[in-house]
Amino acid sequence: MSAPVLLVEDDISIAVVITTALEDEGLQVVRCDTIAERDRLLNCEHYSALITDVVLKDGDGIETLPAVKDRQPDIPVIVVSAQNTLDTAVRASDTGAFEYFPKPFDLDELIRAVTAAIAASEPEIHPAEGEEHTELPLVGRSNPMQAVYRMITRVLRNDLTVLILGESGTGKELVAEAIHKLGQRSQGPFVAVNTAAIPADLIESELFGHEKGAFTGAFARHIGKFEQARGGTLFLDEIGDMPMQAQTRLLRALQSGSILRVGGREEVPIDARIIAATNKDLAPLIEEGRFREDLYYRLNVVPIMLPPLRERGEDIDALARHFLAKASREGLPRRALTDDAAALLRAQPWRGNVRELRNFIYRLALLAREDLIDRASVQSMLAEEIPTPAPSLGSPTPPFSGASDLETALARWLAANAPEPGQIYAKAIAAFERPLLTHMLDTTGGNQLRAARMLGINRNTLRKRLDELDIDPERFAARTRS
Numbered sequence: 500m501s502a503p504v505l506l507v508e509d510d511i512s513i514a515v516v517i518t519t520a521l522e523d524e525g526l527q528v529v530r531c532d533t534i535a536e537r538d539r540l541l542n543c544e545h546y547s548a549l550i551t552d553v554v555l556k557d558g559d560g561i562e563t564l565p566a567v568k569d570r571q572p573d574i575p576v577i578v579v580s581a582q583n584t585l586d587t588a589v590r591a592s593d594t595g596a597f598e599y600f601p602k603p604f605d606l607d608e609l610i611r612a613v614t615a616a617i618a619a620s621e622p623e624i625h626p627a628e629g630e631e632h633t634e635l636p637l638v639g640r641s642n643p644m645q646a647v648y649r650m651i652t653r654v655l656r657n658d659l660t661v662l663i664l665g666e667s668g669t670g671k672e673l674v675a676e677a678i679h680k681l682g683q684r685s686q687g688p689f690v691a692v693n694t695a696a697i698p699a700d701l702i703e704s705e706l707f708g709h710e711k712g713a714f715t716g717a718f719a720r721h722i723g724k725f726e727q728a729r730g731g732t733l734f735l736d737e738i739g740d741m742p743m744q745a746q747t748r749l750l751r752a753l754q755s756g757s758i759l760r761v762g763g764r765e766e767v768p769i770d771a772r773i774i775a776a777t778n779k780d781l782a783p784l785i786e787e788g789r790f791r792e793d794l795y796y797r798l799n800v801v802p803i804m805l806p807p808l809r810e811r812g813e814d815i816d817a818l819a820r821h822f823l824a825k826a827s828r829e830g831l832p833r834r835a836l837t838d839d840a841a842a843l844l845r846a847q848p849w850r851g852n853v854r855e856l857r858n859f860i861y862r863l864a865l866l867a868r869e870d871l872i873d874r875a876s877v878q879s880m881l882a883e884e885i886p887t888p889a890p891s892l893g894s895p896t897p898p899f900s901g902a903s904d905l906e907t908a909l910a911r912w913l914a915a916n917a918p919e920p921g922q923i924y925a926k927a928i929a930a931f932e933r934p935l936l937t938h939m940l941d942t943t944g945g946n947q948l949r950a951a952r953m954l955g956i957n958r959n960t961l962r963k964r965l966d967e968l969d970i971d972p973e974r975f976a977a978r979t980r981s
């Protein structure tokens with residue numbers, strides 16, 4: 500889904516007509532009726548298009564378009580006006596407005612113009628497939644990843660702050676790099692800082708730099724990461740682990756748009772796009788007073804949620820092929836997987852997400868005896884694995900003694916995902932249903948009738964659930980063929 504369309508229209512009946520028609524097209528609409536409100540909204544969120552009236556209570560919708568372009572330079576603008584004069588049309592085209600519609604206008608034509616403008620302004624992103632080198636280094640075509648790609652396209656033509664959330668190993672840094680490489684600051688540097696890895700007493704000087712003599716040991720002026728990222732992107736990783744004092748300094752810097760080197764007096768303007776990431780669930784940290792709520796709102800302008808690998812099992816084949824190809828380019832033997840070996844990979848929980856899968860595939864590439872890796876090789880390699888601890892994005896795993904494996908898994912899942920009260924049943928059932936169905940299909944070699952019988956449910960119910968969860972039973976069929 501595209502970003503919402505911003506509609507600036509003070510005639511309520513026209514606004515309702517346009518909004519309804521756009522919503523019928525599956526577009527979201529945010530409406531306001533003044534220039535001031537328009538600019539405030541543009542400061543806070545990215546919009547896919549602007550439809551604006553000309554004569555508004557606090558100004559002229561065309562004359563003030565430069566303020567729109569300052570905020571979102573590439574936003575397509577469509578002007579609708581009751582002043583059907585040539586002058587209005589000329590002024591609209593002078594400002595680079597995409598289309599001009601004198602009132603009364605043909606609603607269908609207006610909607611067509613809006614959808615065409617949105618399509619023209621959204622760059623297409625093609626995920627990498629297998630070993631092809633395409634513009635995006637991210638592999639995976641599952642629905643959850645498509646949603647990630649759509650979010651990435653929304654931030655390429657602006658400098659809005661992005662907060663990337665997701666368990667460890669889901670590809671947060673890769674997404675940050677993609678935004679940098681494909682965005683308007685790609686000519687500048689990409690500077691990544693792991694805020695959890697820097698000792699608390701050094702973090703401010705690392706981020707903001709220090710002047711000579713600012714503290715014992717500051718023998719020379721040091722340029723911090725903010726300044727190193729000038730003209731480019733600053734990636735603040737593990738932001739949930741940042742010490743409180745540094746959070747306060749970071750917030751002040753983001754609010755003022757400038758930084759102060761430690762021991763310095765001169766404010767240095769920030770000229771970098773900020774992307775932050777964390778594998779922690781920030782809500783409980785805020786509640787416990789360990790993460791500043793106001794900083795969270797500053798950073799969370801555009802959130803991008805990276806799904807764990809277990810929720811996009813259909814990406815595992817492409818990722819495995821991608822890493823095998825990569826390993827062979829890096830000098831390891833060239834290997835391939837049989838279909839049933841791939842099916843076994845899909846059935847694993849991959850708690851360490853793509854990172855764990857990548858490491859596993861590299862080990863396979865290095866240690867497998869045959870170039871065609873079969874199910875038995877994968878199985879024996881899996882048997883040697885040290886289980887990865889439960890993923891983060893939540894509070895630590897509670898001690899749980901005397902419970903069955905399933906109870907332990909459930910307790911871990913609850914601790915890691917902390918579903919909202921009132922949603923626990925639905926979320927827990929949904930989380931356990933996918934691995935259960937995947938396991939049964941894997942056991943029956945994709946035979947839905949047998950799987951349904953073993954589960955004790957109707958075959959149509961199973962088929963419906965597989966559809967809804969986007970699980971392709973065909974993928975498990977290979978096992979019976981071999």
Ligand SMILES: Nc1ncnc2c1ncn2[C@@H]1O[C@H](COP(=O)(O)OP(=O)(O)OP(=O)(O)O)[C@@H](O)[C@H]1O
Nearest residue numbers: 637638639666667668669670671672673778853854
């Ligand atoms: N969609 C993907 N396509 C290809 N490679 C991926 C993908 N997602 C992750 N990877 C690879 O998996 C590894 C882990 O990714 P990355 O370091 O970006 O994860 P992360 O979420 O930032 O982890 P952490 O929270 O532990 O810092 C990297 O080698 C990365 O290149």
